[in-house]
Amino acid sequence: xKLLINGRTREVEAPAADQTLLGVxxxxxxxxxxxxxxxxxVCGACTVLLDGRPISSCLFLAxxxxxRAIVTVKGLEREGGLHPLQEAFVRHGAVQCGFCTPGMLxxxxxxxxxxxxxxxxxxxxxxxxNLCRCTGYAKIVDxxxxxxRNGDDRG
Amino acid sequence: xxxxxxxxxxxxxxGRPIPRHDARDKVAAATAYAAxxxxxxxxxxxxxxxxxxxxxxxxxDTARALATPGVAAVLTARDVPRNALSTxxxxxxxxxxxxxxxxxxxxxxxxxxxxxxxxxxxxxxLAQARAAAEAVDVEYAPLPAVFSPxxxxxxxxxxxxxxxxxxxxxxxxxxxLAAGFARxxxxxxxxxxxxxxDSAYLEPESxxxxxxxxxxxxxxxxxxxxxxxxxxxxxxxxPQNRVRVIGTYLGGGFGGKEDVTVEVYLGLLALRTGRPVKxxxxxxxxxxxxxxxxxxxxxYRTGALSTxxxxxxxxxxxGDSGAYAYLSALVLLYSTVTAAGPYRTPAVSVTxxxxxTNNPPTSAMRGFGAMQTVFGYESQMERVARALGLDPVRxxxxxxxxxxxxxxxxxxxxxxxxxxxxxxxxxxALGTPTSPRAPHVxxxxxxxxxxxxxxxxxxxxxxxxxxxxxxxxxxxxxxCGAPDVGGGQASSLVQIASEVLGVxxxxxxxxxxxxxxxxxxxxxxxxxxxxxxxxxxxxxxRELRAQLLPVAARMLDVAVEALEMVDGEVVATDGRSVSLxxxxxxxxxxxxxxxxxxxxxxxxxxxxxxxxxxxxxFPDYTFGAHAAEVEVDTETGEVRVLRYAAAHDVGRxxxxxxxxxxxxGGAVQGLGYGLMEEVVLEDGxxxxxxxASYLIPTAADVPDVEAxxxxxxxxxGPFHARGIGEPPIGPPAAAIANAIEAATGARIxxxxxxxERVARALGLxx
Numbered sequence: 001x002k003l004l005i006n007g008r009t010r011e012v013e014a015p016a017a018d019q020t021l022l023g024v025x026x027x028x029x030x031x032x033x034x035x036x037x038x039x040x041x042v043c044g045a046c047t048v049l050l051d052g053r054p055i056s057s058c059l060f061l062a063x064x065x066x067x068r069a070i071v072t073v074k075g076l077e078r079e080g081g082l083h084p085l086q087e088a089f090v091r092h093g094a095v096q097c098g099f100c101t102p103g104m105l106x107x108x109x110x111x112x113x114x115x116x117x118x119x120x121x122x123x124x125x126x127x128x129x130n131l132c133r134c135t136g137y138a139k140i141v142d143x144x145x146x147x148x149r150n151g152d153d154r155g
Numbered sequence: 156x157x158x159x160x161x162x163x164x165x166x167x168x169x170g171r172p173i174p175r176h177d178a179r180d181k182v183a184a185a186t187a188y189a190a191x192x193x194x195x196x197x198x199x200x201x202x203x204x205x206x207x208x209x210x211x212x213x214x215x216d217t218a219r220a221l222a223t224p225g226v227a228a229v230l231t232a233r234d235v236p237r238n239a240l241s242t243x244x245x246x247x248x249x250x251x252x253x254x255x256x257x258x259x260x261x262x263x264x265x266x267x268x269x270x271x272x273x274x275x276x277x278x279x280x281l282a283q284a285r286a287a288a289e290a291v292d293v294e295y296a297p298l299p300a301v302f303s304p305x306x307x308x309x310x311x312x313x314x315x316x317x318x319x320x321x322x323x324x325x326x327x328x329x330x331x332l333a334a335g336f337a338r339x340x341x342x343x344x345x346x347x348x349x350x351x352x353d354s355a356y357l358e359p360e361s362x363x364x365x366x367x368x369x370x371x372x373x374x375x376x377x378x379x380x381x382x383x384x385x386x387x388x389x390x391x392x393x394p395q396n397r398v399r400v401i402g403t404y405l406g407g408g409f410g411g412k413e414d415v416t417v418e419v420y421l422g423l424l425a426l427r428t429g430r431p432v433k434x435x436x437x438x439x440x441x442x443x444x445x446x447x448x449x450x451x452x453x454x455y456r457t458g459a460l461s462t463x464x465x466x467x468x469x470x471x472x473x474g475d476s477g478a479y480a481y482l483s484a485l486v487l488l489y490s491t492v493t494a495a496g497p498y499r500t501p502a503v504s505v506t507x508x509x510x511x512t513n514n515p516p517t518s519a520m521r522g523f524g525a526m527q528t529v530f531g532y533e534s535q536m537e538r539v540a541r542a543l544g545l546d547p548v549r550x551x552x553x554x555x556x557x558x559x560x561x562x563x564x565x566x567x568x569x570x571x572x573x574x575x576x577x578x579x580x581x582x583x584a585l586g587t588p589t590s591p592r593a594p595h596v597x598x599x600x601x602x603x604x605x606x607x608x609x610x611x612x613x614x615x616x617x618x619x620x621x622x623x624x625x626x627x628x629x630x631x632x633x634x635c636g637a638p639d640v641g642g643g644q645a646s647s648l649v650q651i652a653s654e655v656l657g658v659x660x661x662x663x664x665x666x667x668x669x670x671x672x673x674x675x676x677x678x679x680x681x682x683x684x685x686x687x688x689x690x691x692x693x694x695x696x697r698e699l700r701a702q703l704l705p706v707a708a709r710m711l712d713v714a715v716e717a718l719e720m721v722d723g724e725v726v727a728t729d730g731r732s733v734s735l736x737x738x739x740x741x742x743x744x745x746x747x748x749x750x751x752x753x754x755x756x757x758x759x760x761x762x763x764x765x766x767x768x769x770x771x772x773f774p775d776y777t778f779g780a781h782a783a784e785v786e787v788d789t790e791t792g793e794v795r796v797l798r799y800a801a802a803h804d805v806g807r808x809x810x811x812x813x814x815x816x817x818x819x820g821g822a823v824q825g826l827g828y829g830l831m832e833e834v835v836l837e838d839g840x841x842x843x844x845x846x847a848s849y850l851i852p853t854a855a856d857v858p859d860v861e862a863x864x865x866x867x868x869x870x871x872g873p874f875h876a877r878g879i880g881e882p883p884i885g886p887p888a889a890a891i892a893n894a895i896e897a898a899t900g901a902r903i904x905x906x907x908x909x910x911e912r913v914a915r916a917l918g919l920x921x
Contacts, residue, residue: 032191033184035406037357038438042846045357073184086182090174093812096820097641098181099357099406105182120859127854131846133356133407134641135816136823137854 001066005031006075015062022046022057025072033073033102037131044130047103048072054110056129073102076109085109085147092143096134104130108144117148159571160868160875162807167721168654169874172812175646176660177404177639189377189403190361194431197363198227200424201284201434203274203291204444205266208478208513208839209300209313212264216292217274223290225283228427230275232261235423236392242414242481242518256480260390260419265298267315267478268515269840270443277424277432302839304475304510305452315478315511322476322509323484325491326766329563330502335467339458343538347455348905349527349888351475351834352448353843354520355851358406359441364421365431367399371671372425374418375401379408379638380678383415384670387422398422402668408640409824410519411445413680414481442844446481446518447834449474449509451490453531459539463550467502470494470531474509474517474524481518483509489524489608491765492564492772496532497574497606498554503563513839519680521824525607526885530906533603533889537896547602547893551578551780555604565768570775570869570877573804574604577780580863584800585784595790598797599898604780605885608773609682609878610871613760619687620674623652623695624750625703627743629723629735631658633665636676637688642880643813644684648692650809651873655696657720658735674752682777682878685809687755689873695753706747707738758871775870777877779803781822781886785894792914794895796826801886802863806870806877814879818862821883827852829888831907 003010003024012028022039025031025048034057037045041059048057049071076083082090085105095101104127111126112118118126123141132140162170180186217229232238242256262273274291278284299313306312307320314320336342362376374387384400391398400418417434424432436444451474458467472490476483491507540550555574561567582602591598611617621635633652639645645665653660666673676688700720707725708715710733717728726732742749763769784798801822808814831850835842843849870877892903901916914920 030193032187035188035358036190036435037359038846040438040845040847043357043438073182077183082179082183089182090178093172093174093178093816095175095178095181096643096816097356097358097405097407098177098186099188099641101181102184124854129853131357131851131853133354133409133824133851134820136819136821136860137857138819138859139816141854141859 003065003070004068005070006072017063019062020058021060021062021065024062025057031072035099035102037099044103044107045100047106047130049106049110052110052113054107073105076105088143088147092139092146094135094140094143100130100132104132104140112148120145162866162868163874166654168650168660169809173650173660173810175643175813176649177646186404188358188406189375190435192363192375193433194363194365197431197433198277198279198424198428199281199284200275200277200420200432201281201288202272202420203276203288205262205269205271205273207266207295207297208269209298210266210295211298212262212266212293213296214292214294219292220276220287220290223283223287225279226276226287227430228277228424229287229291230261230423230427232259232263235260235390237390238263240386240390240415240419258479268513270515275420275423277428300513300839302512302514304473304512307510307512315513320511322480322511323487324508325488327491327503327505327563327768328766329768332467332469332502332504335502336458338460338466340461341539341542342456342458343535343542344456345535345538346904347453347531347534349451349530350906351450351836352520352828352832353442353834353849354409354411354445355849356407356409356411359436359438360412360416361435362417362421363431363433364425366425366429371397371399372422373399373401374421375403376418377405377412378402378416378418379412379640379680381636381638381668381670382675383418386415387418390419391422391426399671402638405638405640408679409521410523410680413519413678414446438846439844442849443841446516448520449483449486449517449524449527451527453528455531455535457535457539459543461543463540463543463545463553465498465500465554468495468500470505472507475514476509476511477514477516478511479516481516483517486524490528492562493525493606494528494532495563496536497556497572497604497778499556499560500563505563514836515841521821521881522607522884523681523881529603529605529885530888533886534892534904537601537893548578548582551575551604564765564772565763565770566772571867572778573865573867574778574780577778577802577804577865578602578604581780581782581800581802584861584863585782585798589784589797591786595788597787597789597898598784599894600782600784601890601893601897602780602782603886603889603893605882606776606778607682607882607885608776610686610757610774611681611683613758613771613774614762616759617677617687617757618754619676619691620752620754621648621676621688621691621695622674622750622752623692623699625735625739627739629662629739631656631663633663633692634673635667635688635692636670636673637684638668638679640679642817643810644679647685647689647809651689651692652696655693655700658723662723682880682882685876686872686878687757689876690755691753693873694755695751698753699751702747702751703738703742706742706745707733710738710741775877777803777805777879777882779882779886781890783890783894785891785898787895787898787913789899789917792910792917792919794830794908794910794913796858796891799858800861800863801883802865803879803882804865804867804877805879806872807866807868807874808864809874809876811864814864815862817879818883819860822860822887823852823857825884825887826857829891829906829908831909833907
């Protein structure tokens with residue numbers, strides 16, 4: 001089966017009927033930038049973008065993604081540099097242990113596609129499916145808000 | 156802050172909100188966590204656990220499991236060379252005699268809690284390991300059990316251990332209690348109940364082990380304590396230098412990765428099979444298998460004068476250790492010492508006990524016994540203030556400890572106590588009161604202060620070490636055993652080295668958490684790592700500087716005092732300079748070492764007799780005050796936190812951004828504790844073994860926490876910093892309960908404060 005991951009085509013053996021996308025990404029392809037936090041679709045650590053929309057890859061069956069575009073956090077980098085939202089996370093101290101960070105970034109970017117100028121409450125609601133145990137969320141919201149306000153938040 | 160010292164000025168790197176070096180890796184997902192690692196030919200491991208909270212193992216037969224496909228090993232207690240694991244004082248410390256606690260690696264003959272490990276399996280795939288676990292024949296015969304500490308201590312209760320169910324008790328008595336209560340204008344009595352809580356870090360327990368050259372069993376895992384290599388060696392019955400633990404950057408710890416997790420299992424299986432082995436727990440295994448925060452019943456009787464001055468406190472604490480001791484005796488000690496709060500109290504009596512039950516074991520979790528007591532003493536403080544019609548900030552200021560005061564345990568406060576200022580700042584930060592959005596919604600505000608020890612108990616003789624060395628090109632290497640749990644532990648060391656040696660941050664690389672290759676630094680627990688390893692790093696950097704500067708002084712023909720290390724150069728006051736590269740080459744010619752090992756020993760002491768009020772228990776304390784504004788829906792009991800401010804005196808903020816992050820994150824964990832989190836047990840059976848049932852705060856559940864960072868310039872850490880990892884988790888539950896009372900008049904005494912409990916207190920449901 002062919003998978004389109006971060007713009008590159010990857011060939012894998014046809015997955016078993018019950019194999020999850022997360023299992024294929026991590027165990028078969030060694031794509032460790034997708035994390036497993038709960039395995040039951042609650043914590044958001046395994047979030048990837050499927051055709052631009054965030055999904056929990058731990059619940060999504062691998063067989064269902066044939067030919068569809070998957071983006072992981074590695075797919076965000078631009079010309080070898082970090083995406084401006086990644087830069088904003090660094091600058092605003094939005095990262096502590098970092099385990100939730102890849103999922104947070106992807107969820108936030110997909111959300112900003114639909115709502116480019118959100119207020120803090122809207123950002124908080126958009127992140128409801130991504131748990132963070134370290135930061136208390138404030139600096140994550142700061143980073144997303146600054147990025148949304150400034151475009152690439154270079155100011 | 157009349158008795159405080161001013162913070163050191165003129166620093167270039169320390170004190171600045173610098174983005175952490177590990178953050179860049181983490182946003183790019185370039186950090187290889189423990190589970191993000193694989194080796195060729197690796198086996199996958201699984202722990203078979205007891206489904207019963209108390210049972211005899213009548214039969215345990217692995218023959219059928221061993222015959223299943225792909226199985227490489229099935230181990231039970233009799234396969235473990237030394238089936239005993241010490242759980243008392245991990246790290247760079249001496250043992251504590253009577254507090255020594257042990258448990259079996261794998262169950263021997265009986266199980267005492269649901270989830271107790273019974274057998275260990277390694278197979279070619281995880282699915283095969285799980286299938287083999289199903290094929291282990293275990294026959295259990297349920298035994299009588301006990302599920303609460305008060306039942307456990309009742310006469311005739313089933314014995315969890317042969318030694319009896321009372322695991323530990325501490326007592327403090329100071330002053331004349333009867334005379335104190337006789338003087339009191341008001342006496343407030345209260346009983347408070349706190350719950351089992353899980354660390355709930357996002358990264359479950361995980362690791363990979365392999366046999367390296369020279370037969371060294373190497374275990375790469377997510378741990379707060381690399382010194383467990385010694386415990387693994389004891390269990391495996393190999394010399395301690397044949398086990399190496401490599402700690403990864405953790406996906407959160409919070410105390411849950413302080414005790415041994417997967418390392419012993421991995422060591423056993425790697426040794427048995429000779430192959431690399433990986434073990435990653437699922438969320439369900441993590442919630443089932445890991446120790447919890449201790450639930451407490453806290454009884455308080457508090458007497459105060461009409462001025463609000465507390466004159467007597469009688470306190471009785473009872474904690475649940477679950478089925479094994481782990482760190483319970485020490486957790487109880489923290490509760491005992493902090494029970495009366497950060498206040499002057501002339502007469503205090505504390506009786507504290509912790510008992511075995513057949514519940515899941517309890518052990519370290521952020522706050523370590525000093526956070527449950529905040530719910531008790533700050534609920535009491537508020538009730539005293541209300542009974543006397545006093546302002547909440549005022550009543551704390553009246554009672555606050557001051558430098559030179561003595562705690563009930565006999566310890567003299569040797570650094571500034573900023574409590575009155577912290578309380579005022581937090582309270583003011585709430586701003587103009589919010590108007591209720593509907594008639595049935597009530598708004599109220601609450602305040603809670605706390606103090607939390609940082610650094611380990613003085614009779615553990617704690618120490619840390621760090622090595623700093625220059626490469627020939629002037630780039631710098633820091634080596635330190637400190638695990639980085641995500642709080643910026645490694646990054647702070649880089650900042651300190653940069654400050655002293657004038658090397659730009661991007662020219663420094665830090666290696667942490669490897670028991671073979673980094674100098675040992677002790678545990679990343681007890682809010683101690685910045686304090687301890689920060690001091691070790693500062694010492695190493697200063698001594699390395701003292702080694703190098705005389706060489707530069709000779710090169711420039713000036714006095715050492717005329718030199719500064721800045722921007723990768725040594726600069727003299729007359730403007731002339733020598734590059735680090737040239738200086739280091741000269742050091743090589745002059746046989747001057749370009750590295751230094753710094754060792755820091757914390758102030759130490761001998762065990763104190765608490766009852767006699769004998770003296771120092773902890774090196775120092777961090778103080779805080781949190782203020783909350785809540786709205787309570789008086790039709791449903793729902794509570795929403797509208798505003799939240801959290802103030803702490805951190806002595807000196809090495810990295811203000813990291814400090815704010817610790818305060819905001821700790822406060823939100825504390826809000827989870829106060830409002831929603833609970834490990835629900837029914838006769839010892841855990842009903843909350845998924846994130847769908849064990850709820851932690853989401854972004855939408857909590858407001859922005861305003862972090863207020865006070866710098867008194869007094870602390871025992873580098874540049875007079877205090878520990879700030881644990882302190883912010885203490886006050887939230889009490890601040891919320893106090894705010895709810897201010898809004899509705901209802902006093903909630905049981906955590907978590909769910910809508911149902913509030914509705915009950917408001918008389919909405921019976």
